[in-house]
Amino acid sequence: MKKNKNTIVYILLAGLGFSTLSCTKDFNEINTDPLGKGAVEAHQLMAPTMVSLMSTNMLRNRNFNNELMQVTVDLGDSEGKIFRYDIRNNVADNTWNSWYVNLTNIKDMQTIASQPEKLNKSYQGISLIIQSWIYSLLTDTYGDVPYSEANAGREGNYQPVFDKQKDIYLGMFDKLEQANNLLKDGTAIVGTSDAIFNGDVAKWRRLGNSLYLRLLLRVSGKSEVSSTVIAKIKEMIDTNPGNYPVMQNNQHTAKLLWTGSNISTQLYTSPFMASVRANDFYVPALGEFFIDNLVSWSDPRILPSFGLSGTNRFGIKPGPGGFAGVSSGYNPGSEPAKQSQFYSSSDNVAINLQTDRYTGIIMNCAEVDFILAEAAAKGWINGDAGAYYYKGIADAINYWLPNVMPGGATDPAVLAYVDAADIEWSNSAPLESVDANTTSKMSLIHKQKYYALFLVDFQQWFEYRRTSYPILPKGPGLLNDKVMPARLNYPTITQSTNPTNYKNAVAGQGPDNIKTQVWWQKP
Numbered sequence: 001m002k003k004n005k006n007t008i009v010y011i012l013l014a015g016l017g018f019s020t021l022s023c024t025k026d027f028n029e030i031n032t033d034p035l036g037k038g039a040v041e042a043h044q045l046m047a048p049t050m051v052s053l054m055s056t057n058m059l060r061n062r063n064f065n066n067e068l069m070q071v072t073v074d075l076g077d078s079e080g081k082i083f084r085y086d087i088r089n090n091v092a093d094n095t096w097n098s099w100y101v102n103l104t105n106i107k108d109m110q111t112i113a114s115q116p117e118k119l120n121k122s123y124q125g126i127s128l129i130i131q132s133w134i135y136s137l138l139t140d141t142y143g144d145v146p147y148s149e150a151n152a153g154r155e156g157n158y159q160p161v162f163d164k165q166k167d168i169y170l171g172m173f174d175k176l177e178q179a180n181n182l183l184k185d186g187t188a189i190v191g192t193s194d195a196i197f198n199g200d201v202a203k204w205r206r207l208g209n210s211l212y213l214r215l216l217l218r219v220s221g222k223s224e225v226s227s228t229v230i231a232k233i234k235e236m237i238d239t240n241p242g243n244y245p246v247m248q249n250n251q252h253t254a255k256l257l258w259t260g261s262n263i264s265t266q267l268y269t270s271p272f273m274a275s276v277r278a279n280d281f282y283v284p285a286l287g288e289f290f291i292d293n294l295v296s297w298s299d300p301r302i303l304p305s306f307g308l309s310g311t312n313r314f315g316i317k318p319g320p321g322g323f324a325g326v327s328s329g330y331n332p333g334s335e336p337a338k339q340s341q342f343y344s345s346s347d348n349v350a351i352n353l354q355t356d357r358y359t360g361i362i363m364n365c366a367e368v369d370f371i372l373a374e375a376a377a378k379g380w381i382n383g384d385a386g387a388y389y390y391k392g393i394a395d396a397i398n399y400w401l402p403n404v405m406p407g408g409a410t411d412p413a414v415l416a417y418v419d420a421a422d423i424e425w426s427n428s429a430p431l432e433s434v435d436a437n438t439t440s441k442m443s444l445i446h447k448q449k450y451y452a453l454f455l456v457d458f459q460q461w462f463e464y465r466r467t468s469y470p471i472l473p474k475g476p477g478l479l480n481d482k483v484m485p486a487r488l489n490y491p492t493i494t495q496s497t498n499p500t501n502y503k504n505a506v507a508g509q510g511p512d513n514i515k516t517q518v519w520w521q522k523p
Helices: 002-022 042-068 091-113 121-142 164-184 200-216 223-239 287-298 365-377 386-401 412-421 440-450 457-466 490-495 499-509
Strands: 359-363
Touching: 042 091, 042 121, 042 457, 091 121, 091 490, 121 164, 121 200, 164 200, 164 223, 200 223, 200 359, 200 365, 223 365, 287 440, 365 386, 365 440, 386 412, 386 440, 440 457, 490 499
Parallel strands: none
Antiparallel strands: none
């Protein structure tokens, strides 16, 4: 009876996966209900799946990552305030369900592109990159998760084992190596179905290798793999860079470009518009940490003079005290007065992030710059860590303001900016320091990387857990012993439908709560 119950649940989940495609709005013929046709082409699975993934990532970035990482503060004293580390169990459900449903579609893309009559190495490689991206989000969020037996319901496996995070990472590395080799030939794909790079296979290859760098760096602190992954980073950047092209400028940044429309039913409308009411979008206050740095640096992204018609590029509305934030983690009963907030589509302004075309970021060039800055600062690769650091600052700002700092690390504008903001690179600074008042190489890199990762799924949270940077202020009202949550719990449905493997995962990883560190975070 239990097996039948589990079967029904997983069939329902599979049905949800089908509806994700068939209910996507306004896709043209090549992207409309591919699963309703007798024969499905690999390219038909790309656009609707990527829209679904980015919708999940952006919405959860907004109401989960941003609250943890003090970008925003959803003021109030009710229970379940994420900025206070009060995380309810059901917070874990949405991302788990969406990521696994979309994995089915992406795996199908690889299967179709591997058939002799439909053979296409590029679709195979792109599928492996997207699979690795999704699996990295899953394992970095939950820890040990189904991997080797995941999405096998059609083969009758409704209770997949939970793989160890170390094994998942090694599997992702293998997938990304395969993808790099598959994409070398540059086999053509259907450009109109590729919402990320419009059919530019070379850019997909750069994304795959850039993602590879992200994941190598994430586990570089684990003694059992550190020497191997550090050697791989050096191979990719110093020894054999021609075989591992990575992002070098914002033309390589991976993003889903939205229409910019405020009509929620239109093709490629931002999920901020399609799924969030205007009256809700501007509710969260801006956090002090996020906005105060921008103000103190006179950052172009917050200065109205660099924006449009008097509105700054980040679409931030001044509060009663001007551009100011509120403290995160305050005690219940001592709610601060709201200050700055994001403009919404209901405001009569030239820029608001709710309808902005450029918010659908998968991975950007600036992140790669800061990865290389850290690797150089630690002596793993050749090159000037300071130059990578300056290039990261320039590329992060240039993404939002294409005419600002286009010259990268040596652009006079970026050199003037870091000088005026007092954030110059210092070769004499220590590599690390736990003192917020002491400048270290890691604190410089990761404070800027924090802004480069703005709106990028959970990457700010992941990197904070890996490095403890940037050093965030700890409010007196924080729960969880004032320790940043290390993971999300497994969804309740997984506990009930896959009980044996769930219990095995908990026995190996640790208690199923937000305090249990994932493998790469453990000492």
